[in-house]
Amino acid sequence: MPVRMKSSANIAKWKEHLLAYIFLAPAMIVFAMFLFYPMLRSVYLSLTITDPRGRVAEFVGLENFRDLFWSGQFYVNLKATLLFILLTVPTCIVWSLFLGALTHHKLRGMKVFQFIFSMPVIVSVGTGSMIWLLLFHPTAGMLNYFLSLARIPAISWLIDPKWAMFSVSLMTVWMNMGFVYIVLLSGLQNIPDEIYESAKIDGAGLIRTFLRIVLPLLSPTIFFVLVVSIINAFQAFGQIHILTKGGPVNATNVVVYQIYQDAFINYRFGIGSAQALVLFVIILILTLLQFAVLERKVHYQ
Secondary structure (H helix, E strand, C coil): CHHHHHHHHHHHHHHHHHHHHHHHHHHHHHHHHHHHHHHHHHHHHCCEEECCCCCEEEECCCHHHHHHHHCHHHHHHHHHHHHHHHHHHHHHHHHHHHHHHHHCCCCCCHHHHHHHHHHHHHCCHHHHHHHHHHHCCCCCCHHHHHHHHCCCCCCCCCCCHHHHHHHHHHHHHHHHHHHHHHHHHHHHHCCCHHHHHHHHHCCCCHHHHHHHHHHHHHHHHHHHHHHHHHHHHHCCCHHHHHHCCCCCCCCCCCHHHHHHHHHHHCCCHHHHHHHHHHHHHHHHHHHHHHHHHHHHHCCCC
16 A cells, blocks of 8 residues: 555656646747757857858867957957946946935835836837937037037047947946836835834934945845846947947947957858857856855845
């Protein structure tokens, strides 16, 4: 009798596992088609060179990676990428946190401001880029019009290499603000009101309460936003393609846009795949470093 019960339990367990794999099968098929296979294909292409039609012409091993690391252009693109991240990620987080701190109180009319500040999350990259392309227009743009009212000379936002990266970063901060604001606002609203009341009774001011109490409690949310924002910044493409196309003088030619140019403009799929794999490794290392270093300062409740 115990043997039969054990056999029945094993059969039920196998049926349960089989049912789980059946439910997972559609998702695994999609991942295999659109994630795993393209990744393996990229690894293979990175070891080859292709003809002008994009077909594999010769297996060259690690030659593409050697040419990539010996090329000064890759480091120029990587420098532009890091500058883009430095200009967008901290600015977007600090600005969104400031707006969240102003509007998370349950006061009359705050819902309107919360709706306005979260609106960029529904705007696509293409639409947002076209809006800012009009704002950046050297003669008809609103930005230069406001500068003229203050008697400040007009700025060539997207043409001047000194301003191009700043201009793209400004548009990116606005575009990403909606998502970051919503996440940080939800984190602020999850902090109990009793904590603010206790701090007020203890005589703590607004700034001290925010720095000593709110930020530590909000650190898990900030850490999540930081990791996601850095990964998204490494993958930024649409706004750069529409606003500057990597120019002027490669001022905004980040690694992702160079991959696009090599692979889909020049049909050099080998060197493009090599850059994509290097970029993947860089993102992976930076993400692991963030978890190893910054997560220690995160205060989970």
